[in-house]
Amino acid sequence: MKIIFLNDLRKIPTIQKQLFLKKSIFINLENFYMNEELDANIKQLRINDLLSKDEMSQFKNFFLQTLLNLSQQINAPWWAAYNFTSKNPLSSPLYQNMLYLMCINKIMASNTAEAIFIYCSDNNFINILKKTFHKKALIINKTKRSFSLYNRFKCAPILTNVIFLIRILRRMFLSKKNLSFPQNTKSATIIKSLILPSSFQKNEEYRDLYFHNLLENTPNLSQVLILVNVLNHFKSYLSKIKHSNHSGHQIYPLEYFLTVKDIVNLFLNQIYEYFHVFIKYQNSIPNISFENFNLKTTLIHTLYKELNSNQWLKNLTFFYATKNLSQEIKIKKFIYPFENRSSERLCIKALKHYSPNTSIEGYQHASIHQEHLNFIMLQDEHKITPLPHKIWTTGTWPKEYFIQKGNFPKNLLGIGGALRQNFTEQTQAKKIKKYKIFTIGIVLASGEFEYIGLISFLNQISALKQYRIIIRPHPEISFDVIRPHFKHLNFNFTIDGEIPIEEFLNKIDLIVYASTTVSFEAIFKGIPALCIHYENCLNLDPLFKNNDLKWDIFKPSDFIKSIDEIENLNEEIITKRTQQVRTFISNYFSPMPMELKQNFLL
Incomplete structure (x- = not known):
């Protein structure tokens, strides 16, 4: 078996001829969607094609158990300073690297191809793979290297x-x-x-x-x-x-x-x-x-x-x-945005040792997605993990998630309410009898990684030309950071990131997103949403538990099919689904009571 790394698809025909390859597999490990036409002898796979839902679930449990075992076995003072110990796949590449290696091993074990072409320019991962498979395969690195x-x-x-x-x-x-x-x-x-x-x-x-x-x-x-x-x-x-x-x-x-x-x-x-x-x-x-x-x-x-x-x-x-x-000074109370990260745990470690009478309180400030493994505890893990004395959630749904899915102790959790989000009955839903999509709003979040992934996916959809497109970048990240990655985009668009979110939502008929919580605000108003799953293995959708007005898009051909489905919904279904969505979100982000708001910092 040969494993060939490259970051230029034009090299594939030459490599095939040089190595006399007749049957190969191609996988893309970069963060952008790729739908290139390859040789008929090359089968293109995504990570999601290789693993069933059960296998993904088994791997997540293995990953969580592995890190728990290591935390119990290794008695090192600064072990918690490593980002991977928080278990968040977005904080460290460990989770994805392990998953990719397992998938490559699965392909090799199947003996269905002579070679695996891997589109990847991460030299760290290439080195890991070399050390892991040097006895099982010939590793060939054809990536362009920068010697800056x-x-x-x-x-x-x-x-x-x-x-x-x-x-x-x-x-x-x-x-x-x-x-x-x-x-x-x-x-x-x-x-x-x-x-x-x-x-x-x-x-x-x-x-x-x-x-x-x-x-x-x-x-x-x-x-x-x-x-x-x-x-x-x-x-x-x-x-x-x-x-x-x-x-x-x-x-x-x-x-x-x-x-x-x-x-x-x-x-x-x-x-x-x-x-x-x-x-x-x-x-x-x-x-x-x-x-x-x-x-x-x-x-x-x-x-x-x-x-x-x-x-x-x-x-x-x-x-x-x-x-x-x-x-x-005497610290009466220490309050922080709870994400269960390494930096938080080290603050807690310092407080519990040097200021044991301080009340430590975390506030779960944003939405939760399936890859928030940092919000999942295995049995008795809370006993060895530096945690606050209280975790305040934005509503009933997150609290129940932490208890039932995350295995957090019940007495650790309380419903605080939403501080950054405002979902009340006074926020009117659009009165819609029939959906007709003219204007699509694309909302970007989470940094350059998501910008490239989401836009490269949408660039494969030629039908976008027939719609008016408004792109709303994240307030902290200009859209200009990704322009060098695209020679041209196949759709016309305007950028509108300065106007208030309410005004933006009033302009659009459909929202397209990957991870932003603006999706909650859109469907709360009755605006349908398309969640783009551009990533190979991470599902960052904060609405993963509600599909009433949300459609999942895994490949470009799903996009127009979903719009057709949306436009064929009748008034009765639209009204029913909008009511269900508003109930769900009201339980997710409930207003913080004024009494708690006034005493929270005291």
Whole structure:
């Protein structure tokens, strides 16, 4: 068997001739939809073609059990700093890499082809596959490689991590120089949040991404301190933070609470962790087998790559900043957007050790999709996982999901209500007797990865030319970031990301999406939705539990068929389905009671 990696389809005919291949299989592991015409001797497969629903379910259970076993077996102080330990497939490539390897092994075991062409330009995955299959197959790498100075620089992890620590040190000095901590603050409620462009309004007033409605209803802001993670443009945001602090807020980047000693410890901890990866973990981690296929090599490689990526160090900064803050003042309550990520767990670990009387509360702030494995606990897993004392959900449905599907303890959960979403009976549904689709709204979210995947899928649908298309990018990510990836698009469109969401929804007859929660707002108004499943194996649809006004699109030919089905619905069915949708969403996002809103931060 031959496994051939490439990122240029034009090479396939030449490779076929050189290797005398008569029967091959082609799979695409990139994040865009591919529907190219290939040679008749090449069978094109998607990951979803290779695995049944039962097999996918078995693999997810295996993945969850594997990580639980590792957490129980490995007694290392900073194990939780690895992103893959949170189990979220979007935080680490471990889940997808394991799944891809298993599928490739399944193809090889079937002996139905002489070669497997894999469209992939991820050199990390190529290296993993080489180590895994070097005894079973001839690995041929025909990808175009970039030998830029930047790529060579990334291959020097010690150097990049030292530079990262220097950046943290610079941020620390800038924070302490520009901001001052009020001496009269002896105790406070801490909000952990994030700084993005939308965190500041045009007048530069601060608007918290998660807890703005709570802060509006808090009479004494001096009792609330906001600990923020600034992703980039640190110096620019620091001046805005300084302006907001003069207006009554208390906002501090997490680097403000770091010390030089902490940064030295970060470096020493990482050196010590390299020792763990190269020596201890190699011997202490047992073989990880799924259907007699060993995946230990993948795990070790992921450990090494995550340790080199700076994210491991970044997660540790949350621990040290929370620890120092808890020693600076008495933290009455620590509130954060609950996603069960590594950085959250390290904050909890610091609080439970250094500030044991602090009430730690997580707020489930957004929708849930099937790939949120970080929201699933196996039996007794909650006993070894750093969790808050209380998790507030946006409504009844998420609470029941956490209990029944996620296996979270009942006493850990409470219904808080929606802070960022507003679904009430006063929001009128469109009065529709018959659907007629003229204008389609395409809503993008989740970053460049989704932009490319969704647009490349839609670019295969020639019938889109007959509709008016409005694209609404995510507020933080310009549509321009993906223009270099497409020589041309096969449909005309306008971009309308500045207008209020209500105005946008009033313009469209159909919404097209992959993961955005705008889909909830659309169907709540009676607007039908098409969910595009462009990804090979991840289902990011937040509406996966409701299909009343939503149609799943797995291949381009499904698109027009679904529109025909929508336009053939009669008034009785439309009314019934709209009522069912509104009931479902009202249970998903219920309004937060005013009494709870006023006391949440106290």
